[in-house]
Amino acid sequence: MAVPHLHLSTPVDIPPTILILGLVVLLLILALLKGVLYPTLDPREPPLLRPKIPFIGHSLSIVSDGGSYYDRLYKSTHLPICTLPVLTNKLYVLNSPSLISAALRNPTLSFDPFIVLFSQNALGASDADMQRLRDPAYIRSAKKPFYPSMSGDPLRLMVGAALEDIARGLNRLGVGGGGGGGGGCEIVIPHVGDWLREGISRAVVRALYGGRNPITLGRLGDIWEFDRKITVLTLGLAPRLLAPKAVAGRDRIQAALYEYYRDGHDQAPDVSAFVRNRAAAKRQMGVRPTDLASGETDIPWTALTNTIPSLAWVFVNVFARPDFAERVRQETAEATSLDGDKASVDMETLGKKVFISAVVQEVQRMYNKLCGYRQVLEDTVLRDVDGREYLLKKGSNAQWFHGVPHLSEDIWGPDAKAFNPERFIDTPAEEEKKRRGAYIPFGGGKHLCPGRRFAVAEIMGMVGAIALMFDVEGVSVPPAKAGYAGCAMAHPDWKPNNPPRVKFSRREGWENVELEFIV
Numbered sequence: 001m002a003v004p005h006l007h008l009s010t011p012v013d014i015p016p017t018i019l020i021l022g023l024v025v026l027l028l029i030l031a032l033l034k035g036v037l038y039p040t041l042d043p044r045e046p047p048l049l050r051p052k053i054p055f056i057g058h059s060l061s062i063v064s065d066g067g068s069y070y071d072r073l074y075k076s077t078h079l080p081i082c083t084l085p086v087l088t089n090k091l092y093v094l095n096s097p098s099l100i101s102a103a104l105r106n107p108t109l110s111f112d113p114f115i116v117l118f119s120q121n122a123l124g125a126s127d128a129d130m131q132r133l134r135d136p137a138y139i140r141s142a143k144k145p146f147y148p149s150m151s152g153d154p155l156r157l158m159v160g161a162a163l164e165d166i167a168r169g170l171n172r173l174g175v176g177g178g179g180g181g182g183g184g185c186e187i188v189i190p191h192v193g194d195w196l197r198e199g200i201s202r203a204v205v206r207a208l209y210g211g212r213n214p215i216t217l218g219r220l221g222d223i224w225e226f227d228r229k230i231t232v233l234t235l236g237l238a239p240r241l242l243a244p245k246a247v248a249g250r251d252r253i254q255a256a257l258y259e260y261y262r263d264g265h266d267q268a269p270d271v272s273a274f275v276r277n278r279a280a281a282k283r284q285m286g287v288r289p290t291d292l293a294s295g296e297t298d299i300p301w302t303a304l305t306n307t308i309p310s311l312a313w314v315f316v317n318v319f320a321r322p323d324f325a326e327r328v329r330q331e332t333a334e335a336t337s338l339d340g341d342k343a344s345v346d347m348e349t350l351g352k353k354v355f356i357s358a359v360v361q362e363v364q365r366m367y368n369k370l371c372g373y374r375q376v377l378e379d380t381v382l383r384d385v386d387g388r389e390y391l392l393k394k395g396s397n398a399q400w401f402h403g404v405p406h407l408s409e410d411i412w413g414p415d416a417k418a419f420n421p422e423r424f425i426d427t428p429a430e431e432e433k434k435r436r437g438a439y440i441p442f443g444g445g446k447h448l449c450p451g452r453r454f455a456v457a458e459i460m461g462m463v464g465a466i467a468l469m470f471d472v473e474g475v476s477v478p479p480a481k482a483g484y485a486g487c488a489m490a491h492p493d494w495k496p497n498n499p500p501r502v503k504f505s506r507r508e509g510w511e512n513v514e515l516e517f518i519v
């Protein structure tokens with residue numbers, strides 16, 4: 001029987017030019033892959049940390065673990081700065097306080113690309129506004145009014161307006177007493193986090209916008225929802241699909257702000273200099289009310305996103321510990337004069353009290369977890385405290401995580417992870433020196449938070465007044481969970497099925513007292 005031939009293949013004649021071309025393409029692909037998978041570094045750049053999964057490893061960990069990934073990397077390497085290959089780019093992660101300080105001061109490390117992205121995606125800026133925002137000079141001029149508007153008399157007026165609102169709310173609570181000489185009637189607050197959030201938010205927007213404040217309670221709800229979905233909005237991840245409530249809320253906020261700016265209410269005398277001067281500066285540069293409404297939506301958001309969780313952490317850390325509550329009460333009493341049923345808290349005196357100030361500082365150290373971000377605009381050399389220099393290449397990004405210096409045992413000692421306000425009281429000079437540059441809750445350099453003193457005054461005033469007027473029961477310190485993008489603060493991890501129910505009762509002798517703040 002004939003066995004059929006197995007005809008496997010016929011050699012094809014490939015023209016040599018095609019062969020050479022194919023080889024060149026292959027070599028180019030290999031070179032590109034090598035560049036991506038094994039990027040080469042200038043020897044002056046920070047040391048490279050390769051991911052376990054090439055190309056995407058670091059990105060996956062950053063997305064899933066956020067700032068705590070930087071914390072883990074630092075613990076395992078103890079590098080003052082390192083380079084992470086992230087997809088096709090490089091990310092420099094700064095850990096050493098002196099390098100973070102150098103980055104905060106350096107003019108070629110820029111926050112502007114984030115402002116542009118945030119304005120376009122989260123605020124829905126118009127084409128005209130986007131064109132203006134691409135000009136760094138515009139961004140500079142728009143933020144010029146920040147600092148003078150938040151210091152001296154303008155700051156005092158703003159703090160006064162916010163605290164007046166806070167006092168009004170507290171004076172209504174449990175007034176009159178329940179009889180029987182055992183203090184005032186009890187008020188049960190079903191969710192103290194929500195209660196604090198509403199109280200501080202009302203006060204902040206009233207202080208910002210004056211008597212014609214467009215951010216009513218409904219719009220505050222919209223801001224909280226906008227805050228909750230800020231990552232989806234900023235990254236433009238199908239926001240209308242994934243965050244429809246936040247988008248609708250933002251539209252309502254902007255409609256309310258539009259009427260406010262259109263009717264010129266922002267120039268009224270009881271409006272904060274922060275809102276008034278910023279709108280005036282933008283108007284001078286040709287910005288119209290529609291674009292003021294969208295561009296200025298960041299004001300109430302920035303003013304609340306960190307203040308709300310900061311207040312919550314100060315409140316729980318004080319009232320969960322009877323000795324802390326007593327010390328805060330004592331200090332506030334020392335700053336208060338009583339005239340019959342009128343109590344006047346002098347904020348200048350309270351601001352100098354060491355324990356309540358230390359609690360606020362310790363809250364910021366423990367719970368402030370900002371991931372600072374800058375884009376490298378030009379090749380830049382950063383120098384650390386020992387004179388070592390590191391080159392950061394143009395087009396790369398730089399990041400730092402406040403959790404690294406804020407919780408470093410080298411800096412704060414073996415109890416770095418414990419809540420201990422005493423560390424901020426009578427600190428020896430040697431310790432102060434070690435901490436230099438390591439405590440940065442409000443950032444630094446050209447983006448130092450202009451609202452820091454406003455936030456601290458409101459928080460101290462509110463918590464001090466509560467301690468003075470009320471006995472507070474049922475408070476415990478919840479675990480922390482990561483905050484929303486752009487928010488520096490971790491959030492209390494209160495579970496919906498176990499809301500933080502708290503009982504307030506007027507202290508004996510304080511049943512009918514009306515409190516006011518003197519600023």
Ligand code: HEM
Pocket residue numbers: 111143146302303304306307310368370372373440441442443444446447448449450451452454455456488489
């Ligand atoms: C406890 C509350 C607050 C904390 C922890 C906080 C924290 C910060 C931090 C860390 C930065 C710098 C971000 C960076 O460098 O990347 C910043 C910037 C800023 N903060 Fe605050 N902040 C607070 C309250 C406020 C308040 C109440 C306002 C306004 C009323 C405000 C307005 C701003 C503005 C406008 C910037 C940007 C400054 C610039 O780009 O130059 N902040 N804040």
